[in-house]
Amino acid sequence: MIDAWDRISHSLERTLSPGHFQLWVKPLQGCLENDTLVLRAPNDFVCTWVKDRMLGRIRDAAADVLGFAPRVDLGSAQAGAPMLPVEPAAPQRRIVTQQMGLPMAHALPTQTIHNWRHQFDDFIVGPCNNLAYVASKSFCQDVAGSDQLFLCSAPGLGKTHLAQAIGSEIARQTNRQHLRVCYLSAEEFSSQLVMAIKAKAVEQFKTRFRSDLDLLLLEDVHFLQGKEKMQDELLNTLKSLQNQGRRVVMTSTFLPRELADIDPNLTSRFAQGFMAVINKPDHQTRLSIIDAKARAAQVNMPGSVAELLATRITSDVRQLESCLKNIFLKSRLLNMDISMDLVWDILQNYDLGGGSIDLDKIISFVCQAYGFGFDDLCSKSRKRDRVVARNTAFYLARKHTDLSLVDIGRRFNRKHSTVIKGIASVEQEVARKTSLGNQIARTINQLQA
The missing domain is CATH 3.40.50.300 (P-loop containing nucleotide triphosphate hydrolases)
Known part of the structure; x- marks a missing residue:
């Protein structure tokens, strides 16, 4: 399949931000040999970055395009650079590529972007x-x-x-x-x-x-x-x-x-x-979002179901939209009308805001989820597991309460600057969909009223 990598990279271009695609995917050379996707980066720097942060997305795109999950053989085309094994040892294959430096020619996506996702x-x-x-x-x-x-x-x-x-x-x-x-x-x-x-x-x-x-x-x-x-x-x-x-x-x-x-x-x-x-959307705005999404998807949304969704999912619009997509998809796949039973079955996977979520509840939840006591969260320990738990608490407190950064930090014996860094760290890990980010996301989604 001579064009396999072209089709995989086109799939990635549709799902990645323009900057990430131009900077990390476009410089890669690739081909499919037997059941192995062979990729070569222009240098060690790009190779290491892709290996650490992009490999999962590439594997998923390859599986979608090819219909099976290939092994991935990623290495650097830079002269004398060692291979970076990312799968169990596979025979080294010879790929003819043009010697390249850092991909600056593709690094800055300053051209017109025609695929804006939002209007x-x-x-x-x-x-x-x-x-x-x-x-x-x-x-x-x-x-x-x-x-x-x-x-x-x-x-x-x-x-x-x-x-x-x-x-x-x-x-x-x-x-x-x-x-x-x-x-x-x-x-x-x-x-x-x-x-x-x-x-x-x-x-x-x-x-x-x-x-x-x-x-x-x-x-x-x-x-x-x-x-x-x-x-x-x-x-x-x-x-x-x-x-x-x-x-x-x-x-x-x-x-x-x-x-x-x-x-x-x-x-x-x-x-x-x-x-x-x-600010967080009020009840009427959430109802308007539900109505607009239902009309765009051409589905019949009962008023009682819309009211339930608007009442229960209050934390953010992205989560509400995700829930609606899952409801519409399940309804179509099973050829079922949208009902309260169907919606409740999906709602259990989301962060429900039907009850009050205060800082005490967040602390209790984080301590239980990570297996620590409150003293551990407030301690000076810099052990990674405690830092992740503490940062998760910062993130949830910012998202679900109206407390200031100073007030959040004071509860954990931390400066507000530490709270900001912790929240930013959680956001970055979740956005990158790293293994840690996926773990944090799953933990966050378990917080329910």
């Missing part, structure tokens, strides 16, 4: 997000004072939706074939800078971000906490873009004033544009 038309507006929605729409109108926007919310409430909607709308309005847009996360920005440094291509990196952009959409800027070099580069990038009248949208789980270990000058830059906070 303004499918964003449900309510009191919880109206200001952020209006600010995002106004940003697209190029009105005075709208050259920078900072969107803040807890995970799953819509900041990514609005960021992508802005990119899609500006690309549509400009009617330009080659609008220079860069949409990526702060983690991807950092990874590309690291690669540029290793490839001795920093000036090329600076040119692409500071001179070759019309719009920068940068997600999860809180990732840069404690990363001094990355902060310096972003600060200079924002200064350059502002001086040229270019436009920037940033998102974060935290307001600029809540961030820790960030250069004060960068914090000031974050706060100088318009800032909009997205």
Whole structure:
């Protein structure tokens, strides 16, 4: 199958962010030999990164495309580089590839992106997000004072939706074939800078971000906490873009004033544009979301079922949408009408908000889930299992309570900066779908009212 890797990489392109695909998947050379997917990275750095963080996604995509789960033989094409075995030892195969350096030619996705996943038309507006929605729409109108926007919310409430909607709308309005847009996360920005440094291509990196952009959409800027070099580069990038009248949208789980270990000058830059906070959706907004999704899927949603879902799933929109997709799919697969019994069967897999979730309940849940006492969570221990448990408690407290970061930290004898880092760590692990991230996600999903 000569085109097997092409089809697998196309599948990955549809599921990965543009930045991740361009940076880590596109530089790979691959082919299928017997039942083994043979991949070669251009150098050891890319090979190690893919092995540690991307291999599971590649295996899943290969299984979907090929109809079976192949073995994966991943190595570096760099001269003299040792193989990185990721499966039980397999015979080494000879692949003819062009000698490559770091894949800087594909590292920065600054071209027009045509596959925006979210639009303004499918964003449900309510009191919880109206200001952020209006600010995002106004940003697209190029009105005075709208050259920078900072969107803040807890995970799953819509900041990514609005960021992508802005990119899609500006690309549509400009009617330009080659609008220079860069949409990526702060983690991807950092990874590309690291690669540029290793490839001795920093000036090329600076040119692409500071001179070759019309719009920068940068997600999860809180990732840069404690990363001094990355902060310096972003600060200079924002200064350059502002001086040229270019436009920037940033998102974060935290307001600029809540961030820790960030250069004060960068914090000031974050706060100088318009800032909009997205809050948890109220009951009526949740009902509107359910109605809109049901109409889009062309399914009949009984009013009693919609009311149940709106009452029970209150923590975030992403979880509500996931639950609805599972309900629609099960209904179609089993050729069943959507009923209370069917919905209750699916609801048991989700974080239900029908009861009050306070910090005491979260602490009790985390202690039981991880097998620790409260004294262990509050101790000075830096053992990995205790840190993960503590960070999970921070994350759940931020998500389910209205306590400030200072109040959360005080309960665990920690500074608010430690709370921020812990929450960011959980978000990153879950987003990357690492083995630890999947474990944390399963634990979080067990918290029920």
